[in-house]
Amino acid sequence: MLALIQxxxxxxxxxxxxxxxxxxxxxxxxxxxxxxxxxxxxxxISQKLLGYRVFxxxxxxxxxSLGDTGGGLLLVSQFTLAADTDSGMRPGFSTxxxxxxxxxxxxxxxxxxxxxxxxxxxxxxxxxxxxxSLVNDGPVTFLLRx
Numbered sequence: 384m385l386a387l388i389q390x391x392x393x394x395x396x397x398x399x400x401x402x403x404x405x406x407x408x409x410x411x412x413x414x415x416x417x418x419x420x421x422x423x424x425x426x427x428i429s430q431k432l433l434g435y436r437v438f439x440x441x442x443x444x445x446x447x448s449l450g451d452t453g454g455g456l457l458l459v460s461q462f463t464l465a466a467d468t469d470s471g472m473r474p475g476f477s478t479x480x481x482x483x484x485x486x487x488x489x490x491x492x493x494x495x496x497x498x499x500x501x502x503x504x505x506x507x508x509x510x511x512x513x514x515x516s517l518v519n520d521g522p523v524t525f526l527l528r529x
Contacts, residue, residue: 384414384415384416384417384420384424384425384427384428384488384492384528384529385414385415385417385464385465385526385527385528385529386412386413386414386415386428386431386432386526386527386529387412387413387415387461387464387524387525387526387527388410388411388412388413388432388435388437388524388525388526388527389410389411389412389517389519389522389523389524390409390410390437390438390519390520390521390522390523390524391406391408391409391410391411391457391517391518391519391520392407392408392518392520393405393406393407393408393517393518394406394409394411394455394457394515394516394517394518395457395515395516395517396457396459396505396506396507396508396513396514396515396516397513397514397516398507398508398511398512398513398514399511403506403507403508403513404457404459404505404506404507405457405505406454406455406456406457406503406505407454407455407503408452408454408455408520409449409452409454409455409456409457409502409503410432410437410449410454410455410456410457411457411459411515411517412432412456412457412458412459413459413461413464413515414428414458414459414460414461414464414489414492415460415461415462415463415464415465415479416460416462416465416479416480416484416485416488416489417465417478417479417480418478418479418480418481418484419480420480420485420488420529421488422491423529424488424529425488425491425492425495425529426495427529428492428527428529429492429495429496429499431527431529432449432456432458432496432527433448433449433450433456433496433499433500434448434449434450435448435449435525435527436448436451437449437523437525438451438452438454445523449500449502450499450500450501452502453501453502454502455502455503455504455505456496456500456502456503456504456505457505457506457507458489458492458493458496458504458505458506458507459506459507459513459515460485460486460489460506460507460509460510462476462479462480462482462485463476463479464479465478465479465480466478466479482509482510485509486509486510489509490509493506
């Protein structure tokens with residue numbers, strides 16, 4: 384499982400012109416599920432999403448986590464994140480879990496984050512064409528792996 388996280392001032396996701404999820408300050412996480420991902424990967428990524436220290440403290444150092452700040456979390460499924468880009472000029476998707484496998488894993492991640500985080504946890508719509516808007520704060524972007 385992969386999660387590309389971005390510290391944001393605000394972020395939203397639209398489907399068919401309608402906003403289906405939005406947050407203020409917090410993290411946008413683009414999540415790619417890989418074949419074989421399950422409960423262990425869900426637990427590790429949710430722990431990292433909520434505990435990774437990417438927010439500044441009083442001294443201006445990245446020492447605070449999403450859990451510390453209570454900021455929002457916008458989870459967006461993105462199978463292209465798990466693409467094989469090692470050869471050629473076209474991505475391959477055998478390294479991404481098929482939708483029937485990926486959707487329940489993504490939903491478990493969403494539920495885990497909602498249970499563990501007191502702040503707002505929003506999402507897009509799995510499998511839909513989504514338009515994601517964000518204001519990256521920093522910019523601060525990290526690729527997390529479980």
